[in-house]
Amino acid sequence: MPAEIRVFAPATVANVAAGFDILGFALGQPGDEIAIRRRKEPGIVLHNRTDFAAMPLEPSANTAGVALQAMLAHLGSDAGFEITFLHKIKPGSGIGSSAASSAAAVYGANYLLGEPLTRQQLVPFAMEGEKLASGTAHADNVAPALMGGFVLVRSYHPLDLITIPAPPLLHCSIIHPQIELKTEDARKVLKKQISLKDAVVQWGNVAGLIAGLLREDYSLIGRSLHDVIVEPVRSLLIPGYDRIKDAAMQAGALGCSISGSGPSLFALSTSEADAQRISAAMLDVCRACGLQSESYVSGINSQGVRVL
Amino acid sequence: MPAEIRVFAPATVANVAAGFDILGFALGQPGDEIAIRRRKEPGIVLHNRTDFAAMPLEPSANTAGVALQAMLAHLGSDAGFEITFLHKIKPGSGIGSSAASSAAAVYGANYLLGEPLTRQQLVPFAMEGEKLASGTAHADNVAPALMGGFVLVRSYHPLDLITIPAPPLLHCSIIHPQIELKTEDARKVLKKQISLKDAVVQWGNVAGLIAGLLREDYSLIGRSLHDVIVEPVRSLLIPGYDRIKDAAMQAGALGCSISGSGPSLFALSTSEADAQRISAAMLDVCRACGLQSESYVSGINSQGVRVL
Numbered sequence: 213m214p215a216e217i218r219v220f221a222p223a224t225v226a227n228v229a230a231g232f233d234i235l236g237f238a239l240g241q242p243g244d245e246i247a248i249r250r251r252k253e254p255g256i257v258l259h260n261r262t263d264f265a266a267m268p269l270e271p272s273a274n275t276a277g278v279a280l281q282a283m284l285a286h287l288g289s290d291a292g293f294e295i296t297f298l299h300k301i302k303p304g305s306g307i308g309s310s311a312a313s314s315a316a317a318v319y320g321a322n323y324l325l326g327e328p329l330t331r332q333q334l335v336p337f338a339m340e341g342e343k344l345a346s347g348t349a350h351a352d353n354v355a356p357a358l359m360g361g362f363v364l365v366r367s368y369h370p371l372d373l374i375t376i377p378a379p380p381l382l383h384c385s386i387i388h389p390q391i392e393l394k395t396e397d398a399r400k401v402l403k404k405q406i407s408l409k410d411a412v413v414q415w416g417n418v419a420g421l422i423a424g425l426l427r428e429d430y431s432l433i434g435r436s437l438h439d440v441i442v443e444p445v446r447s448l449l450i451p452g453y454d455r456i457k458d459a460a461m462q463a464g465a466l467g468c469s470i471s472g473s474g475p476s477l478f479a480l481s482t483s484e485a486d487a488q489r490i491s492a493a494m495l496d497v498c499r500a501c502g503l504q505s506e507s508y509v510s511g512i513n514s515q516g517v518r519v520l
Numbered sequence: 521m522p523a524e525i526r527v528f529a530p531a532t533v534a535n536v537a538a539g540f541d542i543l544g545f546a547l548g549q550p551g552d553e554i555a556i557r558r559r560k561e562p563g564i565v566l567h568n569r570t571d572f573a574a575m576p577l578e579p580s581a582n583t584a585g586v587a588l589q590a591m592l593a594h595l596g597s598d599a600g601f602e603i604t605f606l607h608k609i610k611p612g613s614g615i616g617s618s619a620a621s622s623a624a625a626v627y628g629a630n631y632l633l634g635e636p637l638t639r640q641q642l643v644p645f646a647m648e649g650e651k652l653a654s655g656t657a658h659a660d661n662v663a664p665a666l667m668g669g670f671v672l673v674r675s676y677h678p679l680d681l682i683t684i685p686a687p688p689l690l691h692c693s694i695i696h697p698q699i700e701l702k703t704e705d706a707r708k709v710l711k712k713q714i715s716l717k718d719a720v721v722q723w724g725n726v727a728g729l730i731a732g733l734l735r736e737d738y739s740l741i742g743r744s745l746h747d748v749i750v751e752p753v754r755s756l757l758i759p760g761y762d763r764i765k766d767a768a769m770q771a772g773a774l775g776c777s778i779s780g781s782g783p784s785l786f787a788l789s790t791s792e793a794d795a796q797r798i799s800a801a802m803l804d805v806c807r808a809c810g811l812q813s814e815s816y817v818s819g820i821n822s823q824g825v826r827v828l
Binding site: 230231232233234235364365366367368372374376402403404405406407408409411412413414415416417418419420421422423426427432435436441 | 538539540541542543672673674675676680682684710711712713714715716717719720721722723724725726727728729730731734735740743744749
């Protein structure tokens with residue numbers, strides 16, 4: 213066992229249109245990278261060598277620290293760890309920045325402890341990091357970050373995670389408009405009550421999406437990528453949303469919607485060339501709107517977090 | 521081509537717990553049986569030789585007649601048909617009695633016309649029969665009656681039907697308490713608005729159910745057979761519901777819920793012996809409640825409507 217390992221945890225897209233709060237998938241890139249080593253003494257020590265100076269380094273105020281504390285408490289372990297954050301997904305992007313930190317920390321520490329826990333067993337601890345970051349212990353980012361591919365959160369109580377391998381051709385284009393949109397605010401705009409009629413449309417699409425993924429039926433995946441509940445309200449918080457989405461669809465996307473709670477958008481397609489073209493088309497609209505944006509093009513990450 | 525054919529159309533279970541309005545499956549038995557033949561003249565003539573005297577025989581007032589009229593209008597055909605209803609699923613049972621009549625009529629007539637339409641193409645016409653019967657042109661009974669197995673109604677506008685083969689071990693127990701419960705009344709008790717929180721639970725279960733069916737994962741099917749939206753209100757209209765369901769679960773059912781809009785209950789299991797035991801346990805409770813009930817035990821019908 214090396215004294216120090218480096219761990220990569222991928223960005224993730226939660227919700228996936230119709231799958232609000234229950235579905236997410238992992239990207240090939242971007243991701244978080246950490247270095248982690250055992251300390252001789254108990255306790256967690258965090259260092260920040262990323263571009264983001266604002267990261268809290270007190271373990272109980274840091275998503276990765278909280279996740280790791282929860283895992284060690286569960287194991288009854290007094291092992292100490294030193295974690296250096298090397299690369300960080302931009303916080304507030306909507307592609308699972310906090311989830312990646314938590315996933316990297318618990319996966320790395322579990323690895324150094326001889327893997328007492330499976331990837332799936334790590335999810336509840338990483339969820340504690342999410343709770344710190346956004347106020348709710350949601351699993352639709354941390355589960356795919358840890359387990360790879362698509363992960364369905366069938367139930368939260370009890371936690372029931374179903375892995376769904378990504379169809380091999382699937383590619384993703386991410387556009388991250390550089391606006392601030394807090395997860396808490398994106399939650400605030402949601403209606404607490406929805407119409408049964410809309411809910412029926414939504415669960416028809418969720419069911420279609422799962423069938424499409426399991427059958428590698430790209431047309432069905434595309435037909436099912438509709439969200440009549442959350443996107444109509446959240447998209448109002450993202451300037452130029454409809455035009456950016458239109459551009460993705462015109463450029464051949466299977467579907468396009470908000471990644472997590474935004475402001476990033478994701479679009480799915482069936483080749484890297486398509487994903488590149490879709491990304492370029494979306495960026496063109498952002499530029500025309502005067503909206504500075506970052507973009508990523510990636511396959512689906514079937515493995516999840518890994519030791520580099 | 522024989523002058524007259526006999527057609528069997530199976531009973532169906534719609535909703536399937538979490539799949540309200542979007543999912544149904546076909547039973548091996550019971551079912552409707554009709555005799556159908558071409559007439560020399562245009563027009564539809566209906567005869568009733570079933571046990572149910574109250575069936576309207578004016579084609580425009582009969583679900584099968586309306587469905588067949590819609591199909592012939594679509595084909596621009598002036599072919600005439602004579603249909604004799606021989607056996608009928610008890611109307612008002614919640615296992616797709618009207619759907620079976622419509623499915624049998626359009627399938628039989630299409631067969632006698634040399635099959636200009638596929639099974640799937642027959643669904644919209646059979647839906648017209650459903651509209652007459654219940655006021656809404658729902659597809660979650662007629663689609664499995666025509667196509668067999670499980671059918672997901674991914675979308676109604678446009679109609680997008682996804683067939684899902686039934687896992688081979690799956691068996692169904694049906695209990696039909698002899699109370700009157702009109703589809704319209706069962707619709708009336710539904711809330712028009714539901715909480716987003718409940719909807720998320722429901723679509724997690726719908727997604728899990730689809731994944732379980734496609735993977736033949738009986739445990740996942742069972743874990744996903746929960747309905748937090750419709751069952752809590754509709755079950756109040758069925759005397760002894762909770763006790764009958766408890767008996768099914770205690771007897772080893774994967775899950776149990778209301779079939780369609782009730783009053784029948786369905787329970788799924790993984791063998792005929794289990795399904796028989798579950799059926800007996802449910803009937804015991806019905807008897808203890810003084811509730812006269814009929815019961816059926818059946819595998820899933822993978823073929824759908826057929827010529828006998």
